[in-house]
Amino acid sequence: MTTSEQLFEKAKTLIPGGVNSPVRAFRSVGGSPVFIKSAKGPYLYDEDGREYIELINSWGPMILGHAFEPVEKAVRDAIQYSFSFGAPTRKEVEMAELITNMVPSVEKVRMVNSGTEATMAAIRVARGFTGRDKIIKFEGCYHGHADSFLIAAGSGAMTMGIPDSPGVTKATAADTLTAPFNDLAAVEKLLDNNHNQVAAIILEPVVGNMGCVLPEPGFLEGVRSLCDKHDALLIFDEVMTGFRLAKGGAQERFGITPDLTTMGKIIGGGMPVGAYGGRADIMDIVAPAGPVYQAGTLSGNPIAMSAGLAMLHHLNDHPEVYTRLDQIGETLVNGFRASLVKLGLNYTINHIGSMFTLFMTERSVTNFTEAKSCDLPLFGRYFHAMLKRGVYLAPSQFESLFLSVALTDDLTAQIIQANEESLQEALAE
Ligand code: PMP
Numbered sequence: 155m156t157t158s159e160q161l162f163e164k165a166k167t168l169i170p171g172g173v174n175s176p177v178r179a180f181r182s183v184g185g186s187p188v189f190i191k192s193a194k195g196p197y198l199y200d201e202d203g204r205e206y207i208e209l210i211n212s213w214g215p216m217i218l219g220h221a222f223e224p225v226e227k228a229v230r231d232a233i234q235y236s237f238s239f240g241a242p243t244r245k246e247v248e249m250a251e252l253i254t255n256m257v258p259s260v261e262k263v264r265m266v267n268s269g270t271e272a273t274m275a276a277i278r279v280a281r282g283f284t285g286r287d288k289i290i291k292f293e294g295c296y297h298g299h300a301d302s303f304l305i306a307a308g309s310g311a312m313t314m315g316i317p318d319s320p321g322v323t324k325a326t327a328a329d330t331l332t333a334p335f336n337d338l339a340a341v342e343k344l345l346d347n348n349h350n351q352v353a354a355i356i357l358e359p360v361v362g363n364m365g366c367v368l369p370e371p372g373f374l375e376g377v378r379s380l381c382d383k384h385d386a387l388l389i390f391d392e393v394m395t396g397f398r399l400a401k402g403g404a405q406e407r408f409g410i411t412p413d414l415t416t417m418g419k420i421i422g423g424g425m426p427v428g429a430y431g432g433r434a435d436i437m438d439i440v441a442p443a444g445p446v447y448q449a450g451t452l453s454g455n456p457i458a459m460s461a462g463l464a465m466l467h468h469l470n471d472h473p474e475v476y477t478r479l480d481q482i483g484e485t486l487v488n489g490f491r492a493s494l495v496k497l498g499l500n501y502t503i504n505h506i507g508s509m510f511t512l513f514m515t516e517r518s519v520t521n522f523t524e525a526k527s528c529d530l531p532l533f534g535r536y537f538h539a540m541l542k543r544g545v546y547l548a549p550s551q552f553e554s555l556f557l558s559v560a561l562t563d564d565l566t567a568q569i570i571q572a573n574e575e576s577l578q579e580a581l582a583e
Contacts, residue, residue, distance in 0.1 A: 157201040158189040176310040183534040183549045188541070193220035196560035198546055206546035207565055209555045213548075214362075214394050215419040217508070218468060218475070219560025225423045228464035232457050240451055245459040252466050253421065253429065257392075257402045259411045263431030264440060265454040269393035269418030270298025272428035273356065275440075275448045276414050277302060280354035280387045282446035283436050288348055290355040290386075292335040293317075294364035294522030294552075297356060297391050297416075305330040306522065308363035313550040335367060335521045338376040345384045354387040354414070355380070359404035362394040364525040365511035366504040366554035374410045381413075387436070393418035393428065394554070397469055399507045400476060407507075420469075423461030478559050479508040482566060486510070486557070489570030497577055508557040512573075525552060535583050539576030545569055 155163075165172035173179045173187065180187045189201040196219055198206045211217065218225070246265060253263050266272050277289050289302060294317075296309035304311060304319040305327055311317050318327070331348065333340035335357070345352055355377055361367040381388040390412035395404040397420040405412060414432035421427050431437060441447045469475055487505045490512055494501055502513040513519045514529040514536070533551040540547050545568075548555060561569075 156186075159186045161189045161201060162186045176314050177548070177550050177553070180549045182313045182530060182551070183537040185538060187549070188546070195219040195221075196558060196562070196565055204544070206541070206544050207561075207569060208546055208558065209569070210546060210548050210553075211556045211558050212424055213419065213553075214398060214556045215422065215424045215465075216558050217398055217420055217479070217556075218465065219558045222423075222465070222468075224468055225461050225464040228423075228460040229457055232460035235456065237457055238452055238455055243454065243456055243459065245456055245463060246454040249421070249454070249459050249463055249466075252463065252470065253417070253431065256397070256466065256470055257405070257415060257417075257431075259405060259413075259433075260415055260431035261434040262437035263429050264437070264448065265459075266428045266430065266448075266450055267426050267452055267455075268298065269391075269416065269428045270300055271450070272393065272416035272418055272430040273297040273303060273389075273391055274300035276389050276416050276430040276432075277354060277356065278448065279430070279436060279440060279446050280389060280414065282439050282444075284353040284385065284387065286351050286353040286386075288329050288331055288351045289353055290331045290333060290341060290344055292357050292361075292522075293332050294335060294367070294525060295356075295358045295361055295391070296363035297358075298393075301326045302330050306332045308361070308522070308552060310550075312364060312522075312525075312552045334523065335361060335364075336370045336373050337521065338373060338380070341377060341380055345380055345386070350385075352384060352386045354389050356389040356391055358391050358394065359408060359410070360395050360399060360506055360509065362509060362554035362556075364522050364552050365513055365519060365528075366506065366509045367519060367521065367525065368504055368506055369408070370520060374408050378410055378412075387413040389414045389416065389432075391416045394509070394556075396420060397466065398479075398509070398556070401469060401473065421462045421466060422458045423465035425455070425458035425461045427455075427458045427462055475559055476507075479557060482557050482559070482561050483508045483510060485563075485566050486569060489566070490573055493570065493574035493577065496574070497581075499577065499581075509554045511551075511554050514551065532580055535580035536576050539579040540572055543572035543576060545572045545576075 293306040400406040418428035
């Protein structure tokens with residue numbers, strides 16, 4: 155037994171399913187999860203001393219590679235002044251200023267501790283602002299585990315086969331309307347059938363949580379204008395795409411202005427942080443400026459703010475990071491496509507910038523139904539073949555990969571080679 159296997163056996167007796175977040179358990183790909191001991195730059199190291207090239211990067215935030223020196227230094231510097239005050243700090247002001255500069259649609263912003271908190275608060279604010287109860291979300295989008303979002307949810311919920319979680323009341327579920335991603339007609343129908351009842355439409359402008367799924371041309375524009383027509387707010391959940399697809403997130407890349415934006419991951423530099431923000435007139439209804447309550451003892455935590463500030467300042471001051479991320483993405487995807495051609499395979503790759511997914515299906519993947527057409531046992535074998543070759547992928551077909559600038563040309567070539575061999579191995583079994 156490896157050390158990871160031993161740890162997993164013990165973990166299962168102490169933690170539900172042995173993990174603190176479901177996808178980590180390798181349920182859909184089979185086998186026992188790898189327990190991580192440390193990471194640096196483009197590499198992860200497990201408890202058995204094995205090295206892996208990182209293609210998840212803590213599900214997004216390690217955009218500059220692991221333990222990036224300026225972030226590490228910022229944390230070390232901050233730690234000597236204590237770890238939490240539960241009182242306002244200079245760093246929170248600096249953080250708010252930086253975020254509002256980088257993401258112009260965000261005029262005011264509130265820090266929270268996770269993406270889940272951010273989306274949960276954003277819909278409360280949307281409901282408070284509009285005086286309406288219902289929200290529209292898209293099938294296969296994941297917005298964290300708050301009750302309202304565990305309806306046709308993507309990510310781990312989709313991977314575990316529980317997109318609609320028990321424990322969510324019928325009343326809550328009834329207020330969440332769902333439409334297929336990229337289907338404007340379905341959205342319009344929901345808005346018409348629920349006239350003056352929809353507070354907000356929330357979506358991942360580029361979906362990461364059913365694998366990487368891009369908005370079709372006109373889709374985001376269409377949702378924006380439907381929101382305007384029906385006086386509903388548009389919420390972009392940029393927990394994955396924020397500060398990754400561009401300095402100003404997917405909204406900058408696609409040129410669409412949402413009313414509210416939710417963010418996470420990257421703004422904490424890997425620390426547990428999220429944020430929501432948007433139009434000042436909307437954000438001013440949040441307590442204590444207004445009546446919509448939302449709070450957090452650890453919100454704006456000084457260590458997390460220090461890590462996040464170091465990360466965001468670096469991204470803000472080095473636009474070449476985004477050019478490089480796009481180049482790495484392009485090289486990898488071109489390499490993967492060339493291997494597919496060579497092997498006579500017609501699988502789908504969805505790609506934008508530093509996010510992509512190889513779907514084990516010949517169908518194009520533009521929504522949840524199409525994503526579900528993938529050959530999951532084949533993906534499981536492919537995942538393990540990659541792991542054996544030292545490449546750490548998301549342990550589910552329904553996730554995007556996230557690249558970091560720490561990937562060198564040599565590593566990119568290694569990944570392309572591993573991908574080709576792994577596909578062959580997975581198909582031969
Ligand atoms: N929104 C999106 C788009 C996400 O991808 C996630 C998590 N991956 C969340 C919200 C929830 O964030 P957290 O896991 O930090 O609660």
